Amino acid sequence: MSFRSTRVVLTSSFAAAGLICLASSAFAHGTMTTPASRVYACFQGNPENPTNPACAAAKALAGSQAFYDWNGINQANANGNHQAVVPDGTLCSGNNPTFRGLDLNRSDWQTTPIQPDANGRFTFVFKATAPHATRDWRFFVTREGWTPGSPLRWADLQEFCTLGNTPLSADGTYRLQCPLPQRTGQHVIYNTWQRADSTEAFYTCMDVRFEGGSTPPASQWQDAGPLTARGDLPVGTVLALRVFNASGNDVERVEATLGSGETAAAQWPLVLARKVNGASQHARVGVLSNGTITPTASATGNRVYLKEGNRFQLDTRVPDPGTPSPGGDFDYVYPAGIGSYVPGQTVVKGSDGRLYACRPFPEGAWCNVNADAYRPGVGAAWRDAWVPY
Template identity: 50%
Template structure:
């Protein structure tokens, strides 16, 4: 809507009254281009607004809200905006001082805005007290939203999110791609601090002008931080708003293209020649995107009508050298039951990549591992009925290649002579005075004669396991 400059200057003169001193020092800012709802009322005579919507807001909540135009906040938001600001109270930020801003009316003064050639618009937020920023989030009302109904979160969709933006004097200049909308809408802005849980909220009434929509939307810079090896594959991936893959364009660097000042230019050339939905370079007033040969300066542009997101993937050439597995065991010979300490700590990777470890018993019985992953493990052996060799394999991986080594442990039976069973196998068939078993300690035990020998067949390792049970001597004789 058109505005009369004289009235604007008159409103500034009115603000010289002593009431200005009541504005609290802890207030922090609001949108001034385009003017937020509260800032517009502040500029149009807070004590006697000529604007009907501002007058209605004053009648409901008083004029103090206009003087406090830079304090629409929630102290404990902590990014939980929908939890602390309920439907119907978005413009006030659920702060009772500003409740007049929530009035659902169709006559709030709106500012006409239109995108630049690259599809962006520079919002300007006046920061009377700057703070460290977590994020700026921009929402806008959907098609079909009614200005005469209380504003709800469901009426909005996010169209821009920014992180740290440097302060320019007392202004934050926030460049965002504009959504493809026409007519009257509300732009809703959230400023979340990173040095506090406090957040600020702004309703801005706008009129999206018609006309030709821009072809390209500025999606962000393509910046080279350093040179890349020849053979590096750089891909521009495009995604739909829902995250589905839409298009991938890849350029592989050859000799003469790998310097930081060069590779963005050659990537841009390939994208501009092959992609139907993206361009990289510098855009002119006519909307033509041309690459520049520099580490900084090229920007990614996506098709405005497609509402796309993008990601740049950099895949270095495969020059991986496989790792070397080294395995040790201590001791390498065990008689009866015992433990063997296993270590793969001597394994290494020539490329300095972190290694993962996998242990496996590939031969032998009466053996278990306390751990199958990690650089260390323990081989736990129980007494065998016969001599054997237990073989353990270690496999190391750098995420691309693997290497394996084995270690053999000689495992001998203890006590000498033959046995009928390795305890507890065969319980129930032991003959009093005859049956000989091999205990878990590697010793041989004979079942006591009748009647004590009856305890041999009781399956209670805690009480009658030969050599280890609490009452083993009631049932067994050590040989």
């Protein structure tokens, strides 16, 4: 069953308003609005009489319903295996027949100008009509020399950014900051959003035009040495990558707290690398290939890259053994493990010493939002996410 957002909104009864809420929570999820995704650009450009010729062709092929369902390009059982469930030629539809018109090989899709900021980064904005705990956000861009209007294949894409679980902003969006690769002219940026609380994943095509500015070349990053994991770490461990200048003064500190499933020696470097690459102006962590630095799940495969003259130190702070640790009646001492909470299952110990259970889906998605308002037992909106246990 599907819902047309515009047509339902026009109904003024309270019953219809209830349907809107249910549709958003149960069926709707989101899409990129900055830059505008292909489907969202068509939705904004008059779904019934598209002004963009490519959108008009998509409507002629598959109807206008896809434009109203802009927030639902998904595969229910992806589980990170994106190339298996979304074959070449179906990337923009996510291999979802409702959206097959988005896969038309045309060069006249509406494009959005895009350029990096002074630090070579760009903030992607994803409008979330239903938030979810996230395993990863992955960003790809078509290779230099790709011809607009040609079929889109996985082999045409180069990954340039991977982020982990990201807090939902107060305006209901995810703000995803990534370094932009060097490109010229018209390209497609492709995004996958893999949920952590489900095997479901979402897919987004963005038609962009790289204009002005330039991403600092990969040569600005100097190899400062390996990020080596010498063993597993306990849940709640706080990792901090500290950057110092040539004089020994602190330049930057980026922290990551390990949750359940993130503590293995092959996993926690990936967790830290994603946090650093999403937040740092002075460091990158991962594997350098084709001008991009991409984190990998490995105890020894990641390296730290810094701007010339800087150096780094990794600080590790494990939970105090004298404080209560998870076990028995609860899974975590809040906020340890946030981003890994399972709706309807996870139990945490709050700052007030009491236990709280994460609400079932869909309300339980709010348990993973790292904001004071949802702090169990004490936040202004904690009851939206938690129930006393």
